[in-house]
Amino acid sequence: MTTTPNTNATPPESPASLTKHPLQVFDPQGAIPPLETIMKMHRFMVMVRLWDDRSLKLQRSGRIGFCVTSHGEEATQLGVAAALRDNDWLFPAYRQHGLAMWRGVSLLDLAAQLYGSADDRCEGKQMPCHWSFADKYFASYSSVIGTQIVHATGAAMAAQISGNPEQLAVTFFGDGSTSANDFHSALNLAGVRKAPALFVCVNNQWAISLPVEKQTASETIAIKGSAYGMPGVRVDGNDVLAVYQAVLAMADRARKGEGPALLELLTYRVHPHSSSDDPSRYRATEGVEAWKSFDPIQRLEAYLKYHHAMTDEALQAIWEAVEKEVYEATDEAYKVAPPAWETVFDDVYSELTPQLEEQKAELLQHETGLVLAHAGAFPL
Amino acid sequence: MTTTPNTNATPPESPASLTKHPLQVFDPQGAIPPLETIMKMHRFMVMVRLWDDRSLKLQRSGRIGFCVTSHGEEATQLGVAAALRDNDWLFPAYRQHGLAMWRGVSLLDLAAQLYGSADDRCEGKQMPCHWSFADKYFASYSSVIGTQIVHATGAAMAAQISGNPEQLAVTFFGDGSTSANDFHSALNLAGVRKAPALFVCVNNQWAISLPVEKQTASETIAIKGSAYGMPGVRVDGNDVLAVYQAVLAMADRARKGEGPALLELLTYRVHPHSSSDDPSRYRATEGVEAWKSFDPIQRLEAYLKYHHAMTDEALQAIWEAVEKEVYEATDEAYKVAPPAWETVFDDVYSELTPQLEEQKAELLQHETGLVLAHAGAFPL
Amino acid sequence: MIKPETPATVSFDILPKPIGPQPQREAVVPITMVQAINEALWQAMSTDEKVVIMGQDVGLNGGVFRVTEGLQQQFGEARVIDMPLSETAIVGSAVGMAVYGLKPVIELQFADYMFPAFDQIVSEVAKLRYRSGGEMACPMVIRAPYGGGIRGGGYHSQSPEAYFTQTPGLKVVIPSTPADAKGLLLAAIQGNDPVIFLEPKRIYRTAKERVTTDATPIEIGKARLVQEGTDLSVFCYGSMVEICQKAADKLKKEDGVSVEIIDLRTLTPIDETSILNSVRKTGRAMIVYEAPKTCGYGAEIAAIIAEKAIDSLQAPVKRVGGFDTPFPYTLESVYLPHPARVLRVMRELLAYN
């Protein structure tokens, strides 16, 4: 209670002390996926990394108001993505764009969302990084921590009810989100119904400024599964093949009707929480540096090189090609204008109500000539 | 998923199968409390039983609109009551009047609340059995399942902050309530803060018509403690000395600053959920009969007789004396008129707002002559 | 912008099918609101196998008010689901079900217990379509018995409609008769938007009327003219309709005055046309509702009149609501608008010059 303000200077769990035996599969004897898949994972991990770097630059230069990045958490996205089927429903939070990329969402679509332009598939209704792509079974995330978790339970129950119990619903959330009401509701209900759902907790050890040990006193996140009658699996979240393995195993189980699982992917939030955050206020840099040396892309590349699957030059070429793609898409999408004013009334309901008709008519009649303030950064 | 409607005909856990080793202390070698305390527990368990019988009769005869009873769950109340200190805060639900009795709340006060009369310390603002007695550290329960659990965490944190870490906050809730948002929030926060709180789950195996195994898939309720970094203790809730022991142990721990605990008191809801419920719609009578033979009062009386602490006649005398008390109080309190109309405006705020002043003046000016509909039973 | 087609996600092979035909009844025999709602649910489930019922005690127990009686026996546990004690779980999982393609019809045990699900309702159900630019949506119906008059005290009697009418993305419907309950519920289930469907439990079984046996929906967005009148317009809904009728009857008898009563019935969208036409005709308006007066739904009706029909007004717009207090137990009949109070205010309005 009366600890001094600086107790959290050391990161709660440094890479050297991954003691609670998380699953790891960087062993060529293991049933790892084909090299082709691993290469694809790698490419998309690089894409996420470069996308995030680019987003931050766009934010710093004022082209977009806000972004969230996932530096260091790429394996938690692509390891899961690769282990799922294409029609498994995803209920992500805001650091899971890697799954959209894997599923084939174009970088132009992603970029349009960052700008909230007329091409944005959310019609400029949501802030950057809150994308959704229904055709890719990539559901919409509000911003309200945790709500998506229980949506996943519902989708999984729906699959069961509709005679498709092999179709999973997979949701993502952070360590902080495990404190939310909806985490509890979701896992409890899924446990009772044996719903084909996977609950993926990306434990990056921080919720903005709160370290995970002030978030919950439970020994691990994984152990929380027992409260809901489901297995809890703790995985090295910077080991993309471990993530892949663990998801595959739990997915298999769920598809067979054996019920849901909780996966804890242990990683670290290397970047600030978002473009608005300043971590120097609340954490020391040691932890960050330690985890940087535990980088999931570097580890995967070391593996690929060790097994002579890739050379430094080939890797370099991938980074360059992807970077070009990212820049082209974000530059191209920037040219698109914002949505027309009257679209502000669309999609409240399936049709306009009389009240909305009236408000729309008033806007169109009186206010087309106005020049309104634009852009400006989200200050936090 | 496609089970037939009658799977819950057999009770989920019959007394014969109390297999998960709950704590039991009907053993004279154990550190049970002094005989005097046991006798007091017994007397109040009898009082709860007879109070409940009387309430049901008052409800059936139309004197009160509603009641909830705790037949068979008396040990969960008095076992806890006896193990606590008088200034430990209680945050009960609606089946814990035994604790109020133990703390010295008069039967007249309890009866006034049933009638919602002018003497009711809640001023007729709450439905029957939703009492509160701030002077006895017996907090007010709304009706909304689970909300009180997190209040207890707050009170325990307040004790800590205020330099009274030995003063506990003890909350009660049912098996059904463990699904509520507030259960999760409360235990998680208490775990993080090592707050001196005890979370007492009275697992009577039903939440209205829902049996506990459809409420949660967790193996026990006690195991849920691990999700919050606190011990979970499973106790035979019909064994008043076991309850006493377990609470004492966990209270001791909490007072020493070692943190909160979850206690699961396994019992059975012998009566209908409330005076409005008809269990024949959803459960067979076998379970009820089985648990009746496992009655906590009978078990305590058998113990007292076996150890020659009491005779049949002495026990008989207690039942008769208590019954007289109960009848006298409920008859006496019935004579009191309802609260004055204008009290409807009291205690919204610490003072009347201008809006309430106006509404009160209007009522007093215009409507004193009206004869309004009265009483009638709460239909569920 | 041309959007990618969302694939018909999957096949729907929903089990089990109904086990028997719907029970027959005589169309001429009046039925209660509970029966009418039960019938609407039965018919909706029979004609659309994607309709799923979820709630606490809705299965064998048939709901604490018996509204879902018999449905689980008929349609099976997969489609009539007894849920754990978490309104967040109920509403939140329904969002996922609706996204998947099912049509959830939720029963929350009391409207007072909508609050633990409030975030899911207001942040998710109401806004999913908007925030996804229309790519996703979660049409569903959230049913809950609301209002006082049954001695349920502060947590079994509240009228929370205004919390939802101020939330864009939700429709809010409150029937006041068995026939309306059936027709509006059918429309709500068939519609493409989320509907908060509040049922005045006080009149669940008190009033009976004839209700068509077939499944004809009643359009959402239209008020119902309860009785025509020329001297005063009264706007109300739910169990207050009957209270207003009683007051109007007395006024007719004793003062010979003709009151127009309009049951607003669908609170969102608002049927402004009916409201304004009536006020323009009578020149006097009052609104009766049982929620706390201040910032209740009646304020919106008064505001619309003040904004758009001020010239027609010959008197102030009056609201009769519950008091600005939590809902009391013993004194609930003092708290609730009763015919005498409504009558008094009617007379005040008519006397105004």
Place this chain on the structure above:
Amino acid sequence: MIKPETPATVSFDILPKPIGPQPQREAVVPITMVQAINEALWQAMSTDEKVVIMGQDVGLNGGVFRVTEGLQQQFGEARVIDMPLSETAIVGSAVGMAVYGLKPVIELQFADYMFPAFDQIVSEVAKLRYRSGGEMACPMVIRAPYGGGIRGGGYHSQSPEAYFTQTPGLKVVIPSTPADAKGLLLAAIQGNDPVIFLEPKRIYRTAKERVTTDATPIEIGKARLVQEGTDLSVFCYGSMVEICQKAADKLKKEDGVSVEIIDLRTLTPIDETSILNSVRKTGRAMIVYEAPKTCGYGAEIAAIIAEKAIDSLQAPVKRVGGFDTPFPYTLESVYLPHPARVLRVMRELLAYN
């Protein structure tokens, strides 16, 4: 009825004490609303050791808007508590703390995140005093930044005041200047009732003014006259005050018309007297707020005027609100009432005959 005395439950031996004196500043140097609120918190904590601050990231991080900057360093972790990510836990535990005798001052990170705590706020905080017949109470302050104008999209921009103004048992306060923010917050913390204290984040740092250095509370329940006028009354609050001032300035300059602007400031209890006096003087009234128009707080003001000042009205009562949509991202400046829209409606009202 004579009630038993509730014993002063326990001794309060709160640790740690402040570690240093409050930082001094020059009274003449204007400060921002963020600074003013920070100072109010600092002073409240210094004078009453039962005041405790709770919220997400309020400790070392000083809150995401830096409103609690420096407080944990000053008053310690026991009194400035970083809470887990559950608004239910924050508000619910504050109820227990208040029952125990402490005075919690909560920061919820955005008003949009009051919804996960909605049940605790509406069912518990608002009603504990009532339902216990006054034996218990939970005075506390729930602070939250609200409103748009910072490009925060649908879940960092909402204006939820009307959800709370219709909930008896709560007071609702919205300051529009640094000085008001300080004085009203001090009053809220000193008071005996729960207060929802919504802070217009859009003007957190944009406007500065001189604020007294001493801890003088401003009475809750009184509106503030922003500028006197004779031709039209404008009622507003929060960041809309400035918008209305801009429109009124232009109207003065271009049309020579004199507008009275009243900052409602405390939404519950309502200062009816100020509202009605102004309308009786000017004969024309409008309300400006950024929440969705329908069923927003402006409806109540319009209803009060329609109920009590109808004879003085020379024109309809107009509301300028946000649209009846969720809060958009890209088009937020189309959505929000802006001076030009306010000006147009002012002119419409003045032209009305």
